[in-house]
Amino acid sequence: MSTLTSIAALCFAYPFLMAWYWMFGGLMFGLIRRKVPPHWKPPPLESYPLVSVLVPCHNESEQLDETLGALAALAYPSYEVIAVDDGSTDDTWAKLVEAAARYPWLRAIRLTTNQGKSVALNAAVALARSDSVVCIDGDAMLDPNALHWMMWSFQSDGRIGAISGNPRIRNRSTLLGQMQVGEFTSIIGLIKRTQTLYGVLFTVSGVICGFRRRALMEVGFWSPEALTDDVDVTLRIQLAGWKAVYEPRALCWILMPETLRGLWGQRLRWSEGGTQAIVASFRSLSSWRQLRMAPMWINYAVSVAWAYAMLLSTAAWFAALVFGQGRYAEYGLSPVPGWWGSILLFTYLLQALVSVLLDTRAERGLAASLYYVIWYPLAFWVIQALSAVIGLPRALLRQAGQRGIWLSPDRGVR
Amino acid sequence: MTSPPGRPVPPLIEAAPASRLIRLRDQLLTLAAWGVTALLVRNALALLWDFFRPPIFQLSKDQPEWDVVLEIVLRYQLELQILTLWILGWALLFSLHRRDVNRRDPTTPPVLRSELAGATGVPEATLLSMEEVKLIEVDIGEEARIVAVRPSAQPESVA
Numbered sequence: 320m321s322t323l324t325s326i327a328a329l330c331f332a333y334p335f336l337m338a339w340y341w342m343f344g345g346l347m348f349g350l351i352r353r354k355v356p357p358h359w360k361p362p363p364l365e366s367y368p369l370v371s372v373l374v375p376c377h378n379e380s381e382q383l384d385e386t387l388g389a390l391a392a393l394a395y396p397s398y399e400v401i402a403v404d405d406g407s408t409d410d411t412w413a414k415l416v417e418a419a420a421r422y423p424w425l426r427a428i429r430l431t432t433n434q435g436k437s438v439a440l441n442a443a444v445a446l447a448r449s450d451s452v453v454c455i456d457g458d459a460m461l462d463p464n465a466l467h468w469m470m471w472s473f474q475s476d477g478r479i480g481a482i483s484g485n486p487r488i489r490n491r492s493t494l495l496g497q498m499q500v501g502e503f504t505s506i507i508g509l510i511k512r513t514q515t516l517y518g519v520l521f522t523v524s525g526v527i528c529g530f531r532r533r534a535l536m537e538v539g540f541w542s543p544e545a546l547t548d549d550v551d552v553t554l555r556i557q558l559a560g561w562k563a564v565y566e567p568r569a570l571c572w573i574l575m576p577e578t579l580r581g582l583w584g585q586r587l588r589w590s591e592g593g594t595q596a597i598v599a600s601f602r603s604l605s606s607w608r609q610l611r612m613a614p615m616w617i618n619y620a621v622s623v624a625w626a627y628a629m630l631l632s633t634a635a636w637f638a639a640l641v642f643g644q645g646r647y648a649e650y651g652l653s654p655v656p657g658w659w660g661s662i663l664l665f666t667y668l669l670q671a672l673v674s675v676l677l678d679t680r681a682e683r684g685l686a687a688s689l690y691y692v693i694w695y696p697l698a699f700w701v702i703q704a705l706s707a708v709i710g711l712p713r714a715l716l717r718q719a720g721q722r723g724i725w726l727s728p729d730r731g732v733r
Numbered sequence: 734m735t736s737p738p739g740r741p742v743p744p745l746i747e748a749a750p751a752s753r754l755i756r757l758r759d760q761l762l763t764l765a766a767w768g769v770t771a772l773l774v775r776n777a778l779a780l781l782w783d784f785f786r787p788p789i790f791q792l793s794k795d796q797p798e799w800d801v802v803l804e805i806v807l808r809y810q811l812e813l814q815i816l817t818l819w820i821l822g823w824a825l826l827f828s829l830h831r832r833d834v835n836r837r838d839p840t841t842p843p844v845l846r847s848e849l850a851g852a853t854g855v856p857e858a859t860l861l862s863m864e865e866v867k868l869i870e871v872d873i874g875e876e877a878r879i880v881a882v883r884p885s886a887q888p889e890s891v892a
Contacts, residue, residue, distance in 0.1 A: 332809055340816045347824035351831070389744075416885075419867045428869045429885060434877065442871045442879060445853040446863050450844050460744055475831070477841045489744055492751040494759045517823045532844045536852045543877035572744050658801050661777035664770065682743060693766045722877070 323635060326628045331659050333625040337618075338670045341506075344513025349677050351516075357680050358568035361467040365474055367396050370466050371447035372455065374402040375439035379457035380409040382574075386457055387418050387425070389572075395466035400425045401443045402457070406433030411457075435722055436525075437541035437548045444540060450532040453484075455571055459526050460489070462570035469529040472566045480534030480561025481553055483511055483520060484527030484569035487682055493577045497691040498699050504678045504685060505671040505692060511565035512677070519615045520563035522593070525549030527571030534561045543722050546714075547592025554600040558609050570681060586702055590710025593619070595717060626707035667696045777802075854878050 356362055372390060376383065383402075390400050402425065404412045415427040428442055444452055453469050455461055465484060472482050488503055490496045507524075514520045523529075525548060535541075538555040545551035553563050576582040597619050600612065656664060671692040679685050751759075771778060780799060783792050792799060850857040859882050863869055868885035 331805075332812070336809060336812055336816060339813055340820060343817055344820045344824070347820065351824065351828045385744075416868060426867050426869065427885075428871055430871050430873060432873065434873050438873055438877050441853070441877075442873070445849065445855055445879060446860070446869060446871075446882070448864055450841075487743065490746045492746060493755070494762065497759070513820060516820060516827045518827070531841055532849075533841055536844060536848065540852070656773050658777065659805060661774040662802065662805055664774055665777065665781075691763055693763065693770055697766055697770060 323632075326631055326635075327659075329621075329625055329628045330632050331663065333621055335663055335666055338666045341509040341513050342670050342673045344516055345509040345673060345677055348512035348516055355568070358462065358464055358468065358570055361394075361464050361471060361568070364467065364470055368451065368470070369449040370395060370398045370470060371443075371449040371452045372398055372400045372461070372466070373440055373443040373447065373452055374400060374455055374457055375405060375436050375443065376402055376407065376411050376415070376457035377405045377433065377436075377439075378407045378409045378411060380407070380411045380414055382458035383411065383414050383418070385460055386455075387422065389460035389462075390424075391422060392463050393461065393466055394463040395470070398424060398466055399448060401428060401447055402426075403428045403430065403439040403443045405430045405435070405439040435543055437543045437545060440548070441540045441543075444530075444532060444535060447532070451529065452532055452535075453527075453529045454525070456526045456573070458574050459486075460572040461527070462572070465527065465569040465571060468566050468569040472564060472569070473529065473531065476562065476564075478560075478562050479564055480531050480556045480559075481520070481523050481563040482529040482569070483523035483553075483563070483565045484529070484571050485565075485567045485678075485681060486524045486526050486571050486573045488575050489572045490574050490577060494691070494694070495579070495582060496575065496577045497688060498694045499575050499582075500685075500688040501671060501692040501695060502699065504688065505667075505674040505695070508567065508678055509670065509674050512567065514615070515565040517614065518562060519557055519612055520553055520565065521615055521619070522547070522550040522553045522596075523563060524571075526573050527569065529566075529569070530556070531561070534559070537561075544720060545592065546588055546595055546717075550593050550596040551599065554596050554612070555603070557612060558600055558603060560608070567678070567681060583702060583706070586706040587710055587713075590706040591714045591717070594623070594711050594714035598714065623707050623711055626704040629704045630708055664696050668692065671695075854880075855882055 374386065374390075379386070387400075387402075400422070402415050402418075404415055404427065412427075412429050415425075415429075419425045419427045426446075428439075428446060430439060430442060440454060451470065451473055453461075453466060469482055469484065473479055485508070486503065488496065488500045491500060511520065528549060530552075534556050535552070537559050538552065540552075541548050542551050542555075557563050576585055597616060601616060604610075671689060675685050675689055780792075780802070784790065846857050846860055849855075850860055853860075863882055863884075866884045870883050870885045871879055872881040874880040
């Protein structure tokens with residue numbers, strides 16, 4: 320098999336095989352949990368211990384009212400909220416002071432200098448009164464029953480150290496917003512369900528995640544150097560022998576970028592941070608038991624290789640087009656779908672259908688997002704592939720000890 | 734559409750900030766994307782139509798392309814079977830484990846304040862005293878660790 324044929328085979332085989340794997344995993348997950356009630360009707364818990372909700376904020380003045388308003392509506396009976404103002408330059412702190420006087424459950428921490436999300440979370444978890452912490456972003460709206468579902472999951476197994484909630488996108492005014500609704504449902508949700516079955520999660524969603532404080536303490540809390548604090552801490556917690564699981568009924572309503580620039584910046588950071596965390600976790604291997612992470616590492620490596628393969632394939636096709644040698648098309652290198660592309664397209668559409676079927680209990684009206692899923696196989700994957708290609712060298716060349724920083728995110732059209 | 738009792742309405746930000754024109758543009762663009770895609774995969778669509786129309790699951794005419802599709806899919810059948818069996822096995826274990834943990838004690842020992850103090854570098858007495866404080870200021874040192882914790886200028890006790 321020639322090199323080009325191997326590359327073409329990888330371009331097809333990776334998304335094709337993984338799509339079926341994720342669909343099957345997602346369906347099995349749904350089948351096993353078929354008797355779990357819907358998210359708005361959580362089952363009673365054995366007990367209702369105090370939960371600390373940690374909310375790191377940096378220049379969140381505009382979003383705080385909504386975030387705190389959602390926290391005020393939580394159905395869980397016993398919780399405190401610790402909001403951390405990480406050296407904001409707007410009036411975030413003034414708003415927190417005012418809100419702390421209004422809400423008995425709110426405590427506010429001010430970091431005198433800007434330190435980054437990881438350090439803000441470390442300060443909050445140190446001063447939290449509970450051993451169960453739930454972290455959300457300063458612009459996220461927690462579902463009224465989310466804490467209940469987090470605790471339901473924690474109470475089901477004492478070895479669960481981290482839980483990923485189910486982020487749902489709020490802003491859908493533009494095409495980019497709609498595309499991400501489809502992506503979060505059809506790809507991220509299915510992957511997390513499948514990874515939970517296997518027992519190794521690549522990452523919790525930083526915007527809605529729960530931790531046992533003991534698990535965090537054992538791994539030295541969040542790393543200030545991590546670009547993606549969520550990926551990094553999830554991998555380290557699992558390396559320490561704890562489990563990480565996905566709880567699709569713990570919902571949180573989030574804002575996502577709705578400009579190409581904002582989306583690109585976010586995806587590049589995810590890619591770079593993911594690679595940084597994977598490399599760090601691989602280096603910290605210390606026992607054979609940790610090799611249970613191997614399939615996840617292999618999957619990540621293959622996904623990055625796939626991104627490079629797609630780039631090479633497209634470049635080869637373009638070169639053939641320019642130099643008049645269309646024969647490369649027979650290897651399936653053309654971005655214009657032939658039979659190979661058609662099979663991939665139909666597989667993806669089936670995957671989107673399956674995922675909507677699984678997530679429709681969490682979010683009514685989700686089927687409408689199927690109209691926009693066509694953008695993923697047609698164009699959206701290019702952003703993912705390019706960010707993976709550029710993120711790898713950036714992560715490898717990143718200086719050791721360099722601190723992760725806050726980025727002012729694009730929060731979409733409002 | 735009505736919500737089931739107790740089911741909160743999602744706080745979606747849908748079409749309000751975008752003008753009707755932009756919404757129409759996005760919908761038309763997406764429709765065009767479906768159209769272009771359908772055009773590009775028209776052979777596959779014709780094959781599917783042939784396969785699913787009555788008599789169903791039969792190709793009504795000679796379809797040499799069908800062999801191409803089968804050849805592509807069957808090329809990866811071994812990998813597909815391995816992945817399916819792999820996740821099926823883990824799903825079985827996951828299912829059994831879910832039943833098993835219900836019979837075990839799911840509790841984890843609480844983190845003692847002394848442990849937390851050791852791990853965070855904040856004195857135990859400070860951690861205790863701050864539990865009742867609503868507004869707190871924290872200084873972070875060069876190593877990104879907490880070096881000082883104190884009530885903020887506007888102290889207020891937890892009600």
